[in-house]
Amino acid sequence: MQVETPTILKKIVARKYEEIAERQARTPYANLEIAAAAANAHNPTRGFAQALRRKIGQGKAGVIAEVKKASPSKGILRDPFSPKDIAISYEKGGAACLSVLTDQDFFQGHEDYLVEARAACGLPVIRKDFIVDPYQVMEARSIGADCILLIAACLTGKELRELDQMARDLSMDVLVEVHNRAELELALEYTETELLGINNRDLHTFELSLQHTFELMNDVPKDRLIVTESGIHTRDDVAAMRENNIHAFLVGEAFMKADDPGEKLAELFK
Ligand SMILES: O=C(O)c1ccccc1NCC(=O)[C@H](O)[C@H](O)COP(=O)(O)O
DSSP states (O other): OOOOOOOHHHHHHHHHHHHHHHHHHHSOHHHHHHHHHHHHHHSOOOOHHHHHHHHHHTTSOEEEEEEOSEETTTEEOOSSOOHHHHHHHHHHHTOSEEEEEOOSTTTOOOHHHHHHHHHTSSOOEEEESOOOSHHHHHHHHHTTOSEEEEEGGGOOHHHHHHHHHHHHHTTOEEEEEESSHHHHHHHHHHOOOSEEEEESBOTTTOOBOTHHHHHHGGGSOTTSEEEEESOOOSHHHHHHHHHTTOOEEEEOHHHHTSSSHHHHHHHHTO
16 A cells, blocks of 8 residues: 655644644633734734735735745745844835744744734734634734735635635735646635735645746636735746736745845845
8 A cells, every 4th residue: 555645735734733723722712802803903904905906006016025934945044033123124125015924833933923023014914824724813813914824725615715704804804825727716716805826836846836827827817916926036037927917926035035135125126
């Protein structure tokens, strides 16, 4: 009998279910509901999709700038790592929004990084994690997130619908992420969010190609805003996307490896 080797995405998702159970034992869902209600009263969402649309409406790129200490494919990307300084630098460099990795086991992220980065600037922030359960959606708003990521490769249609609806009921935006045509069809059928991310990275194999955006973009309805994700490193990459009418970007590694992430952003997107 051949034993199937789990891919990195499968390992991350399997660990996520364990992590959620551990968190639930420490912090009951009811506590998160109270914290999320307090956040909605005193720390309302900042309008993630709106911030992207605003930049694009000004003829600029809408850049979601990522705060990512490490990744499974590249190891440590930035050390020392200060979410506060990175957020200030990104805002100065013209980012529309921030993306903060909160996964600890595979990306060395933390919820505190989201809180710290958001407090240091006026930009809306997406909680970048592997969300598979309503507990994590409530937790996202309780720590101040303005948007969540839903990865179609990790979810059924029913789960996508439930989590998308729940996030929007909590006043957050949702970025639904796909990598191939089957995931795109699933996302279009089961979510209503306007933000549709096309990840150029295969999360099972780490293979990276910007062709994924070009191959899928014509099948995305015009009322959805395409965000091209991963593997954007050069001004040529940016130009190729913009020539094809793709104006929203999610970029991590290229910025994290630069001395000044915000300066790098300004240089890549000038
Ligand atoms: O970045 C990884 O190695 C990775 C591995 C497995 C699952 C997800 C992974 N990354 C999440 C992302 O998609 C990126 O952080 C994001 O799109 C930015 O990509 P990049 O500009 O290439 O850092």
